[in-house]
Amino acid sequence: MYKYDQYDQAMVSARVADFRDQTRRRLEGKMTDDQFKPLRLKNGLYLQLHAYMLRVAIPYGTLNSRQMRKLAHIARTYDRGYGHFTTRQNIQYNWIKLEDAPDILAELATVEMHAIQTSGESIRNISADQYAGAAADEIIDPRPWAEMIRQMTTFMPEFSYLPRKFKIAVIAAETDRAALRWHDCALRIVRNEAGKIGFEVFAGGGMGRTPFIAYKIRDFLPTGQILSYLQAILRVWNRNARRDNIHKQRMKILVHELGEDEFRRQVEEEFQHFLALGEDFPQAEYDRIAAYFAPPPFETGLSEEIDRSDPDFALWVDQQVAAHKAPGYAIVNISLKPIGQIPGDISAEQMELVADLAERYSFDELRATHAQNLVLPHVRKEDLHAVWTALHEAGLGEANLDLVTDIIACPGLDYCSLANARSIPVAQKIAERFADAERQKDLGELKIKISGCINACGHHHAGHIGILGVDRKGTENYQLLLGGSGDEETSQAKITGPGFDEAGIVDAVERAVERYREIREPGERFLDTYRRVGMDGFKEAIYG
Amino acid sequence: MADSPSAGGPGGGPGTLEPTPGGERDWLRFRDDSAPDEPAVSLDAFLDQSNAGSVRIEAGDDVRHLAPHLERLRLVEIDFPKFRDGRGFSSARVLREMGYDGEIKATGEVLVDLIYFMRRCGFDSFAPDVPLDRADVESVLNRYPHVYQHAADGAVPIWQLRHG
């Protein structure tokens, strides 16, 4: 994976000093919170319900054991012994003291990590396919471009105050594991008829209160021009976006208001301008960065056999292990969704265990996923049993990837100052309702996503079953949505009808799921059945 | 003039510079030439009056309209009605990309922590509504040893340093 050189290290260290200075001015009363807020947000520091919250960037979801151990150390030393993996492949801590924040950033800098631009009206951490560099179905590792984009978009002066946040995702496979078209700007590496690789570019996606699925604005962009193209997009948005209503300033609104064709025209015009300025990194810089992402030294002649004699292990292998591009290797998904636990939460001890496993069994690499799970990307098949045993003993052996209990949930009203309703207890109750392993397996792929407010951090618009918590006259109420997806056939979930209370929403989910079981055709997932029969096929079962 | 920096309150306590309308300080002007003294006019007025040399750009204005008039332009004031409105950053950079080398002054809600980025976009003078602490300005301007990308300040980006 990428390693900082003296320049990267100097920039991150300077940011620590910068934030230390800003924090000092705030604590001395030289700044009000109104003035400090945008500065702390650009460094991932929120003021949440119970304390400050710090969001740490995990660039394109990749980290090593040393970094994971540092995250554990921070959890133990500065927080309350745990962290929370987010729906954008980052990690956040819920109990941070403002006076400690500069020291935490200094600790992170020692392992080439930071919290730069993890919040605020800025270009956020770049997300990517969590299987990058390992997936059997990818064209090329997309992370070198993600790293180039990270560098170019760090402290980008012209975009110091974007109209709103800006989220970028990069993948290089047919299968979309990164919810591409829900991003402001999404890049998929494709191969054209001449055999050249380039980017398919999507723009104008986003969730929140006004969801839009990104339009494709370019079929093929030469990879060496991506930085010019991105700047063109950003300038068109920065210059044109309204500033009178914060809820209408995301780029999706501009693309929608200008229309796809006019937006594309303006971007292309600005793109030609940037190309002439020579904004793109040269081939030598791509080569330098790409060298860090060279495949690890995979062994050859390894066994493909997996001893499935232990049924619990076999169940886990079937659910948690994905195909690797190197013979004899596998991708291991670590569930952070043990039944009844908090989705995405992980203790410091578990972080250390996972770090040990990465170091011993996965060429020292780990990934975080937007579904709030972790990945060991390069595990020898012959080591799978040892990995499972260690995970199982640490409470991380759940076999539920993409099943009904693998629920995405935002922190909700238990932690978040924006939330209207709690998300976590709903996720816990649904998971408990469907805990039976055979039932889960019978139901197959079923993605439930829960948000505690319309900001949609829990991706409810993209859930096969989505749940949106709202405040109805001071009590929590939950709307049910069906038919969303974040994969290569992206769709937006639709509301079923009137909302439910907390117990009612769990029952309603179960009624929808049972309806699917009754009417599914062989081989159909929940989403396929919904797409075939539509809302009408479910409504009566849900509302009676 | 209370130019000496020291700790002070947000409302102009001891050590901060006193607020003045336009808040201009010579140490916030980063040019060797003398400051133009004619008042800046609106973009529409500037385009109408062939003898005007100073223009005031509001947040929604498109500075590309100035392209045919760079010869007579000596000062562009770019207003930040709210610090959250970042359109002015693009305006300044676009002006520099067009080849304009006269003064670009940031007015309005100019916060000290944004000055570094404004300098990179081509702003070379500042007239903030609220006074700035000189020590803070100097500290912010010298914070970052390198830059990751080209802008209007001619700084050599890291990728160029890496490859000579």
Next chain:
Amino acid sequence: MKILTGNDLKTGQVVWWDGQGWSLHVEDAVDAGDKADAIIAREEAECRVNGAYAIDGEKTVDGVRPAHIKDRIRALGPTVRPDLTLKPADPSAGNWVI
């Protein structure tokens, strides 16, 4: 009654206006009456609190309780982690929150 809450500037801890200063315990909250804005302005200017605001509260036999669920959760801690609340040893401590 109108009660005042905010977060401690340095630590971020949830605090309640007790008439003299800021307490971690909602039970200590007092009615700020029509002085809410003045107290908030003064305390924020003195950096003794961050993000303070006034909310409706009521006096019960068990003490002062915020009217809205959000501030009830703030007052005790996350409902999903009783071990991290202000009263980790008392399993029924959160009965009034929801």
